[in-house]
Amino acid sequence: MFSRDIGIDLGTANVLIHIKGKGIVLNEPSVVAVDKNTGKVLAVGEEARRMVGRTPGNIVAIRPLKDGVIADFDITEAMLKHFLQKIGVRGFLSSPRILICCPTNITSVEQKAIREAAEKSGAKRVFLEEEPKVAAIGAGMDIFQPSGNMVVDIGGGTTDIAVLSMGDIVTASSIKVAGDKFDQAIQHFIKRKYKLLVGERTAEDVKHKIATVFPDARQEEMDIRGRDLVSGLPKTVTVTSGEIYEALNEPVEQVITAARGVLERTPPELAADIIDRGIMLTGGGALLHGMDMLLADVLQVPVLVADDPMTCVAKGTGLMLENLDRIPKKALV
Template sequence: MRRYLVTDLAMDLGTANTLIHASGQGIVVNEPSVVAVDQRTKKVVSVGVEAKAMYGKTPQDIVTIRPLKDGVIADFEAAKIMISTLISKAKLKAFILKPTIIIGVPSGITQVEKKAVIESAMETGMGRVYLVEEPMAAAIGTNMPIHQSRANLIVDIGGGTTEVAIISMFATAYSESIRVAGDELDDSIVKYLRRSHSLDVGVFEAERIKILVGSAFETEQKLETEVAGRDLSTGLPRRLLVNDTMIREAMAEPVKAIVDSVHRAMYGVSAEMAADITSRGVVLAGGGALIRGLGKRIQHDMGLPVHRSRDPLTAIVRGAGKVLDNFEVFKRVVIN
């Protein structure tokens, strides 16, 4: 009866993007985690794609806010409005019963941070709120055999955090959440251009550069793109041609931090689990999995086979959706 009265949801509440899965429908929302607010009236002007497009281009009275930082809620009110607005964008049928929602959260989340996520969801009209650690959700979303006794190593590189976990028999044997991920890569590009070329660019322009020419390992073909910014010496607009070598240098430190986190995972488990991983390899998920050469870099440094998940950007929400749609099978992975 419940399925006719309510549409239950699964959500990847990400630092960079928020994705929503509706039971029986699949992914119904995939938008940037950005809110634009009018400071005079305190009213929300836009959410998601429209708000991101406004970044750095709005009048002084309108500010763009990213409600999440490092994978957790940093602005409770903005997060609540964003969740509510994005759920409404899904154009679901009116709720007769309050929906259940399953939300992916970082593995290193504190009790205070858990409470903020749960309360923000409850205040948007949700009935029950269940939390699943992001690496577990990503592993389920990529069809890793988490029910088996053999170890699986998942590396989920999101916007705010990189989650490294070793999973077997529906449980996490090892996990680490580091606050180095897509945002840190973008920031490293901003800092590099300021330091080495006296050019000031915004974080979303840096993100565009990362996508177009960023790499973690030497590329076979030279990549170039033009970047627009403000000259720090003259204050005037200036353009600069950047290439993959420059951006690889810019991102070197955060890329090393991500690779080092995989090293620590291998040192942190038993010899038997390490043998499983050496045989099965590493699975990359999240937006960071799309960085050119990251798999090659891990393989080069560690000698492990590396696989990128299908559609890595949606791995967490697909996994949370599977937990939602097959709750009796996966309920043991819920952490609250």
């Protein structure tokens, strides 16, 4: 028997879909390739991501979500429809109930946009839930006890930080500094230092392969190719982990400041629990080399990286779907 409950982690970088009883059935980039002249959608997800920076003038690869919220409503709707069709939900499972995660500080207008995009994609009912809460559940934290749990969820567009107790958020912060800003910082640094233009995918590659945010924690180097701003010709330069540490300093500092701010606003009893239990790091940014060491060093609290941090939110939606009827209605917007 198929269930009609679906959880969606509608991320700036990736969309993950969890079907109740089946687990995560889709994990694809949030990218849509569109023909500018006709407005026709040509490719969605991984296929569209491969086109980023490599398309003729009339084809544009669009990321319809920016900073964790919908920037292009029609393209988001087309993307959701495509993904739901791909996993065989639309038609076969008519009108599913959908649980979607969103950043903690989005406006009611942004919430309405997410809800409408899901409804137009064929949902019978749409529930919205705050991302750090779902990430904490997906990471295996028991947030329903009267004790403090802290989660730092670093995604593609936003970093969501929250202290949770008794199933709800006590203090939280959401900043628009996350994976995308890290990539941009790397691009700007290389442009400034080497007069070399590199694409998003090259910057992301550098971040994964040689970057670190903890001083002297990694000593690696990598050859990167781009376009020389002076000659206009292709050029290769070698960058080191130390240089990328320097490039990421500013955006990472903003994440640290936000985490410190949340801790400072946390009631003392819950803060004492967090010292015992530590902070859980989730989202793709949790995989950034040295992030856990840096947070632990600055905040003086143990920091744990979740198992498979990229899928915590999607796993959390799955666990919430199991208990959808038992979750207090006030918790579901």
